[in-house]
Amino acid sequence: MRTTVLYGEYELAVDDKNRLSIPSEIRKSLDPERDGDKFFLVVGVNHRLWLYPDRAYETLVSKLNQPSLLTNGPVESIQPEDARWKISAGSKSDQFDAVIVAVPAPAAARILSICSSQLSAELAAISYSSSITVGLGYDRDVRESLPPGFGFLVPRSEGKRLLAATFVHNKFPHRAPDDRALLRCFFAGLTLSIHGQARASWLGPT
Numbered sequence: 154m155r156t157t158v159l160y161g162e163y164e165l166a167v168d169d170k171n172r173l174s175i176p177s178e179i180r181k182s183l184d185p186e187r188d189g190d191k192f193f194l195v196v197g198v199n200h201r202l203w204l205y206p207d208r209a210y211e212t213l214v215s216k217l218n219q220p221s222l223l224t225n226g227p228v229e230s231i232q233p234e235d236a237r238w239k240i241s242a243g244s245k246s247d248q249f250d251a252v253i254v255a256v257p258a259p260a261a262a263r264i265l266s267i268c269s270s271q272l273s274a275e276l277a278a279i280s281y282s283s284s285i286t287v288g289l290g291y292d293r294d295v296r297e298s299l300p301p302g303f304g305f306l307v308p309r310s311e312g313k314r315l316l317a318a319t320f321v322h323n324k325f326p327h328r329a330p331d332d333r334a335l336l337r338c339f340f341a342g343l344t345l346s347i348h349g350q351a352r353a354s355w356l357g358p359t
């Protein structure tokens with residue numbers, strides 16, 4: 154399959170509705186049938202954002218060397234070995250030139266404990282709290298009365314139990330009927346603890 158490769162560097166700004174306008178020069182060079190009508194925006198190897206037409210990106214992913222991908226295999230340890238990094242996952246282990254650790258801090262603390270006890274202790278000290286998500290559905294009147302945007306954050310100084318709410322009908326329009334408002338509210342902290350059972354009894358008006 155033929156794919157389109159785009160070259161060039163553009164400085165683009167995200168507008169106040171969080172949209173990114175694709176330069177017309179790029180759009181004109183694309184054929185929706187051949188390239189698809191969407192884009193993937195990913196962090197490239199040079200740490201800049203790279204834009205791919207969706208078909209080109211799917212082709213790229215399909216060409217990944219599948220046997221070199223290990224999924225559903227929790228990493229147990231990462232440790233230096235022969236100037237490289239040895240990664241052990243279940244019965245398998247292998248060496249790599251570089252490693253990116255992108256797991257939650259408690260998991261990183263465990264898998265890096267042999268590598269650096271100090272780093273592991275610092276990661277283990279990062280505290281996490283449980284959270285509760287509450288979905289609220291409203292009718293058209295409420296939807297029309299809400300401000301535009303994807304939701305809001307509640308400053309800590311407000312002293313509320315509600316941390317944030319997402320206007321799901323705006324952020325993920327396919328998840329709500331056109332004439333309904335769907336709000337996803339986040340509650341955390343205070344009486345919630347990752348070690349204890351989350352208590353919801355206090356959930357009243359905030």
Ligand SMILES: Cc1cc2nc3c(=O)[nH]c(=O)nc-3n(C[C@H](O)[C@H](O)[C@H](O)COP(=O)(O)OP(=O)(O)OC[C@H]3O[C@@H](n4cnc5c(N)ncnc54)[C@H](O)[C@@H]3O)c2cc1C
Nearest residue numbers: 226227228229242255256257260261264284286319324339
């Ligand atoms: C309820 C909720 C709603 C959210 N909504 C939004 C939103 O609307 N928009 C938004 O931008 N962000 C949202 N976020 C935040 C977003 O989900 C996180 O910021 C994002 O997922 C963090 O990505 P990550 O890759 O750093 O970590 P994670 O997504 O936590 O990925 C870490 C991965 O590491 C894996 N892992 C753990 N241990 C091991 C191990 N030993 N070996 C191998 N793999 C391991 C885990 O299985 C997991 O897949 C939301 C978060 C929550 C909780």
